Amino acid sequence: MYLIIFISASVILYQYQLSNAWLISQNSQEFHVLSPKTGDKPRSGSLFNASSISNTTPCFQEPEDLLPPLYVITPTYRRPEQLAELTRLSHTLMLVKNVFWIVVEDATNKNHLVAELLKKTGLKHEHLLAPMPELYRKKKGPKPRGVSNRNRGLQWIRQNAKTGVFYFADDDNTYDLQLFTEIRYTKRVSMFPVGLITKLGVSSPIVRNGRFSGFYDGWVAGRKFPVDMAGFAVAVEFLLQRPKALMPFRPGFEEDGFLKSLEPFEPQDIELLASNCTKILVWHTQTKKNEPSQPLDLAKYNSTNLVMLKQILV
Amino acid sequence: MYLIIFISASVILYQYQLSNAWLISQNSQEFHVLSPKTGDKPRSGSLFNASSISNTTPCFQEPEDLLPPLYVITPTYRRPEQLAELTRLSHTLMLVKNVFWIVVEDATNKNHLVAELLKKTGLKHEHLLAPMPELYRKKKGPKPRGVSNRNRGLQWIRQNAKTGVFYFADDDNTYDLQLFTEIRYTKRVSMFPVGLITKLGVSSPIVRNGRFSGFYDGWVAGRKFPVDMAGFAVAVEFLLQRPKALMPFRPGFEEDGFLKSLEPFEPQDIELLASNCTKILVWHTQTKKNEPSQPLDLAKYNSTNLVMLKQILV
Numbered sequence: 001m002y003l004i005i006f007i008s009a010s011v012i013l014y015q016y017q018l019s020n021a022w023l024i025s026q027n028s029q030e031f032h033v034l035s036p037k038t039g040d041k042p043r044s045g046s047l048f049n050a051s052s053i054s055n056t057t058p059c060f061q062e063p064e065d066l067l068p069p070l071y072v073i074t075p076t077y078r079r080p081e082q083l084a085e086l087t088r089l090s091h092t093l094m095l096v097k098n099v100f101w102i103v104v105e106d107a108t109n110k111n112h113l114v115a116e117l118l119k120k121t122g123l124k125h126e127h128l129l130a131p132m133p134e135l136y137r138k139k140k141g142p143k144p145r146g147v148s149n150r151n152r153g154l155q156w157i158r159q160n161a162k163t164g165v166f167y168f169a170d171d172d173n174t175y176d177l178q179l180f181t182e183i184r185y186t187k188r189v190s191m192f193p194v195g196l197i198t199k200l201g202v203s204s205p206i207v208r209n210g211r212f213s214g215f216y217d218g219w220v221a222g223r224k225f226p227v228d229m230a231g232f233a234v235a236v237e238f239l240l241q242r243p244k245a246l247m248p249f250r251p252g253f254e255e256d257g258f259l260k261s262l263e264p265f266e267p268q269d270i271e272l273l274a275s276n277c278t279k280i281l282v283w284h285t286q287t288k289k290n291e292p293s294q295p296l297d298l299a300k301y302n303s304t305n306l307v308m309l310k311q312i313l314v
Numbered sequence: 315m316y317l318i319i320f321i322s323a324s325v326i327l328y329q330y331q332l333s334n335a336w337l338i339s340q341n342s343q344e345f346h347v348l349s350p351k352t353g354d355k356p357r358s359g360s361l362f363n364a365s366s367i368s369n370t371t372p373c374f375q376e377p378e379d380l381l382p383p384l385y386v387i388t389p390t391y392r393r394p395e396q397l398a399e400l401t402r403l404s405h406t407l408m409l410v411k412n413v414f415w416i417v418v419e420d421a422t423n424k425n426h427l428v429a430e431l432l433k434k435t436g437l438k439h440e441h442l443l444a445p446m447p448e449l450y451r452k453k454k455g456p457k458p459r460g461v462s463n464r465n466r467g468l469q470w471i472r473q474n475a476k477t478g479v480f481y482f483a484d485d486d487n488t489y490d491l492q493l494f495t496e497i498r499y500t501k502r503v504s505m506f507p508v509g510l511i512t513k514l515g516v517s518s519p520i521v522r523n524g525r526f527s528g529f530y531d532g533w534v535a536g537r538k539f540p541v542d543m544a545g546f547a548v549a550v551e552f553l554l555q556r557p558k559a560l561m562p563f564r565p566g567f568e569e570d571g572f573l574k575s576l577e578p579f580e581p582q583d584i585e586l587l588a589s590n591c592t593k594i595l596v597w598h599t600q601t602k603k604n605e606p607s608q609p610l611d612l613a614k615y616n617s618t619n620l621v622m623l624k625q626i627l628v
Contacts, residue, residue: 080510084488084597091406091491174398177405193623196394201607201627207619216620278622283398286602293515305521306530308592309507313515 064097069164070184071157071236072099075130075149076114076171077106080290080314083113085171090121096180101125102156104149106132113312128152133249142251146170146229150247150254157236158243167233172287179281182273183233189265192274194228195283203228205270207277212270223256225267230282232259232270378411383478384498385471385550386413389444389463390428390485391420394604394628397427399485404435410494415439416470418463420446427626442466447563456565460484460543464561464568471550472557481547486601493595496587497547503579506588508542509597517542519584521591526584537570539581544596546573546584 130152193204198218507518512532
């Protein structure tokens with residue numbers, strides 16, 4: 001009899017622990033900043049690959065707050081394609097664990113449609129403003145787009161993050177989920193190929209006999225680091241040890257300037273990802289620009305749904 | 315004493331039921347084709363909105379096989395942007411429940427990179443081929459792109475589906491998750507606004523006093539249904555009752571021709587979605603075309619990672 005009671009009690013206790021674990025994973029909405037353990041390597045297999053994040057997500061996954069936090073900095077600006085681009089990128093990020101999305105608008109006021117979109121995703125996020133300085137806005141020729149935004153993102157990271165990794169992810173690019181699994185464990189600066197760059201079709205570190213041996217990029221222009229903005233990720237601690245690191249307002253030299261400002265840091269220090277740079281996990285997709293939409297004939301359509309639609313359009 | 319045993323037993327039974335429910339939802343990978351109950355309406359709130367599909371997915375959601383199946387037909391063809399576009403769309407679909415992705419290549423052989431991508435997503439899918447007939451391929455001027463593919467998708471649906479809804483989703487468009495929640499309950503043909511179409515910036519049914527009263531589209535051209543391919547969804551049963559419905563090989567008139575082939579069906583029969591067509595839940599985003607990548611200098615790079623990267627590039 002006592003045996004039965006004992007067994008029952010054990011089973012109840014065990015079940016209680018299970019449901020408790022479930023409750024914990026349910027409530028892990030807060031953002032935990034934890035140091036990755038030394039030697040902690042990207043884990044392959046069922047927990048992290050894309051197929052495990054399908055419709056039937058198992059409940060008893062590793063709590064995501066054990067993963068190093070991933071900060072994704074996305075510069076954006078108002079244009080007809082903006083909401084579409086952010087929507088699409090948000091879907092990718094919604095499949096990534098322990099990610100914090102820093103969206104920085106090149107604007108003086110926050111776009112409420114962007115704020116609503118961010119809220120709807122359920123992602124942990126920060127919505128910031130960083131207008132391009134007048135000085136550059138008035139200049140003729142190519143403009144240093146997204147520099148204010150990215151530097152504002154870096155400032156936020158210096159003020160709020162202690163560990164983890166950050167990545168500059170433009171809203172029109174395309175990211176394989178595997179990319180986030182890999183960059184999360186960056187110790188200093190990791191690099192990897194970016195597809196759809198220049199006439200070569202790809203920009204990548206060159207790897208010979210398993211070691212870094214230069215850069216392959218259609219536009220070198222004397223750059224020490226001829227890479228694309230989407231081609232590298234940086235450890236937060238590495239940045240914090242370099243208080244002067246910043247992106248310069250110099251069109252075409254933003255990446256190079258920023259990476260050089262991370263000194264001491266040499267091309268030989270790069271961590272090579274994407275199976276020694278043999279896979280493409282990110283593409284520099286560019287969206288065709290649309291002209292602002294034509295005005296609505298209010299005399300004709302004043303009491304229709306089109307009035308509300310027009311308020312959304314740029 | 316017996317009371318304690320009884321309580322213990324009850325608790326165990328209850329816990330067993332809970333974990334059983336969990337196991338069922340775990341194993342729902344198979345595709346269940348169930349009739350939606352009559353009067354089954356889109357349910358709003360926590361189960362279906364985007365924020366509930368965040369990183370902390372609750373375990374005890376409604377089993378997805380109770381939802382009407384959603385068939386997404388995506389025509390695609392080989393080009394530098396193809397893998398990126400399909401990757402991005404797959405992330406959106408990975409957040410949709412009980413979805414079946416029918417990817418149809420305009421090609422004579424299946425691209426193994428597309429097959430690998432499909433497998434990696436974990437989505438229920440079908441990978442089909444439907445090359446454009448020579449007759450149209452040789453013709454000068456605009457070509458009926460994607461028509462073979464979509465008709466092949468329709469053929470698959472006639473052969474394999476009994477209930478649910480299908481939707482033509484091009485790989486470069488952008489879809490809000492809310493769109494899939496809404497179209498899933500289409501009884502005949504549902505329609506909704508599509509952003510980034512023509513100079514008007516949007517194509518949409520016009521709604522006046524809560525009722526359909528025409529179409530707003532920058533290119534009417536005598537079409538009975540001046541709508542975009544991404545602007546409507548059709549119930550499978552409705553299609554099955556129209557054995558002759560097909561898309562014509564007529565550039566610019568694909569949508570109109572297909573919708574007219576669904577007769578008996580009049581514009582007044584349209585089900586209006588997206589809050590009476592006041593919201594934009596899908597955008598006709600177009601990706602900037604890239605030239606095929608330049609050849610690799612094999613004398614210079616023959617023993618590097620670039621050889622493997624070049625095999626992926628178009």
